[in-house]
Amino acid sequence: MTPPTLLLTDPLFLQHDPGQGHPESPARLKSILSVLARTPVAGTQVRSPRSATAAELTAVHTPELRQTLLGMAGHRAVIDEDTRLSPDSYDAAVLAAGAAVGAVEEVMAGRARNAFALVRPPGHHAEPGRSMGFCLFNNVAIAAEAGRRLGAERVMVLDWDVHHGNGTQAAFEGRRDVLYQSVHQYPYYPGTGAPREVGHGAGEGFNVNCGLPGGATDSDYRSIFEDLLLPIADAFQPQLMLVSAGFDPHRNDPLGGMLVTERGFAAMCAGLRSLAERVCGGKLVLVLEGGYSLEGLSQSVHACIEVLAGRSDSFPGGETSSDAAHAIAQSRAALRPYWACL
Template sequence: MTPTLLLTDPLFLQHDPGHGHPESPARLQRILSVLHGTPVQGTVTVAPRSATSAELAAVHTPELLAYLERLSGHEAQIDPDTQVSPDSVDAARLAAGASVQAVEQVMAGHVRNAFALVRPPGHHAEPGRAMGFCLFNNVAIAAEAGRRLGAERVLVLDWDVHHGNGTQAAFYGRRDVMYQSVHQYPYYPGTGAAPEVGVGAGEGYTVNIGLPGGNSDADYGMIFEELFLPVAEAYRPELILVSAGFDPHVHDPIGGMDVTERGFAAMCASMRALAERVCDGRLVLLLEGGYSLEGLSQSVHACVEVLAGRNDSFPTGTTHADARHALKASREALKPYWAVL
C-alpha cells in the first residue's frame, strides 16, 4: 500500500513572529514531538523543496513578491498581526513549495495522500497582500499546481476558524477551483457571509457557512453531510485540498468553537472517503491555524491516523439552532446553482 506523505523541515521553526505571538514555533514543535512520540504506521516524512518564482507568481502579484523579497533577511511588521523575522520569507517559500510537492506526489500516485506540516500558514494571503499571519497562500499555490498537473476541477475545503479570504479572492471568479469554508462569523477577517457565492464564471463555486461560535462536532457533521459533501459530490473534483486549521478546537485561545479531536478526525475521514469515491484518493492537507498546543497536536495526530487508514465518524449529538439557521441560509444562497440542495 502506498504511504501517507508528511512534509516538514526545521526551517519552519526559524519563522519567529516575536515573543507572545500565537503563531509561534512551539506549535509545530509540539506537533512533531507528538508524532515522534506516537508514530503513525504507514507514514513517511520527507523534507520539502522551496516554491519556484513561477509557482508563487501563479497566485501572487509581482508587487507582493517583490515586497516580500525585500523583507527577506530582515525583521519587519507587515500589519498589526503579521511580523517577519530574518528567515520568515525563506520559510514561507518552503511552505509553499511543500504544498506543491505534496500535490505533485499525490497526483503522480507515489503516495496515497499527504499532510504538509508547515509554517507560516497561508489562507489569509491575498494575491496582492500578505496578512493575518500569512505571507504566501499555500493552498492556492497548491491548487494552481494541481490544475497544471491535469486536475480539471480542484476542491479546497477550509475548516479553520477564520475565513480564508485570500483563497476565496484567488478563485472567486473561477469554477475550476471550488472553495468551501466553515468558519466563525462575524469574526476576523470579516469575509465569508453566506451570499458570497462567487462572481461571473465562478458564481456558485464558493460555498460559505459562517457560525456564531460555540458550535460542536455534531454541528460540523451536519454541515458536512447536508452542504459540503453533496455539493462536492456533484462537483466531482479531481484533487481535494484541505486548509486544515485547528483553531476551532474547544481549548483554542483564539477561536470560539467547541470542536474536539474526534470532530477533526471525522472531518478528515469524510474528505478521505470523498477523495476515494471521486478522485482516486487524491487528498492533501495543509496546516493553517491552531493555537492550543495540546489541542493542535492531538488533532493533527488524529488526522494523520485517518490519512493512514483509520476510520472515524462524527459523534452523534444535538445540533444547535444557530447552526441549523446558518446551514439553511447557505443552502438557500446556493440552491440556484446546485440541484442537490
C-alpha cells in the first residue's frame, strides 16, 4: 500500500497576526484550507505537527536569537517594519519549524510518500542570527539539518519563492552537504541572490542562484528548471529534497512581478517529484513560504498537492524570453567550473 502524502498544519498558525493590512495575514492559510476542504485530494492525510525543540532550532539559529524571540512570546512586538509579532507568534513559529522537521521525519522513515508543511510564519529570510522579512525561524533550513541528522548525506533545498532566500543561503553557503538552489526576481528584496553568489570555502559551487527581472512566465521557469536547476540537482544526487514553496511568483500576486500560473507551479512540483522518485526514493518535502494573492496561492498549493499525491503535469508550451535566457546563461557561466553537466 502506498503511504499517503502528508499535510501538516494546525489552527495555531492562524493565531500569528502581524497586524491589519499586513500581506502575511492569517487569511492566506485560511484560503488554502478552505480550498482543500471543498475539494479534498485523494491519497493525502492531514495531521497536526509537533513543536521544534530548542536543539532543532539552534542547529541553524544562534541561541541568542532564540532567546530574544522567546522573550517576545505572549506580547506584540516589532522586529522591523516587515516583521511583526502578536502574542501567539513565537509559539506558531516554533510549531512551523516543528512541522517542517516532522515532515522530514515521516518521509525519511517511509511513513509518508512525500509531504507539505502548510505553515505560518514563513522562514526562508531568517538568517542564523536575525529574523527578518516576515520570518522568525528558518523552517526549511531547520528541516534540512534534521534530514542530515537522520542520515541524508546530501540534502537539496530548492527555493521558487519570488524573493531570494537569503537566510537559507546564509545557513549553508559554506557547506557542500546541502545544495541550495533559488530562482527569484532580481534585483528585488532582500537584495541577495546574484548569479556570482555560488558559495564559499567547502561550499563553493553548491549555492545556485538564477535571478530574473519581472515578467517571467511558465515557459521561462520551464527553461530554468530544464537547463539549470534539475541538471545540477541530478548531478548532486540528493538523498532528501526540500522546497521553499513560495507562491508569490503567481501572475496575480500583489508583491511579486512574475507571471507564473497554477499549472506552472504544478509542473515545477512534478519535475521535482519525478527527480525525487528517481534519485532518493521519492523523499520530497514542500514547506510553505510566501504567496499573497489568496486565490493564486490557494489554487497553486492545491495543484501542487495533487501532484504530490500522484497527478502528472507538465509545463505548457511557449518560448523562453530573452531575459530568462540571459539569466540562465549568466548562472550557467558562474557555475560551470563546478558542474560538468553545464
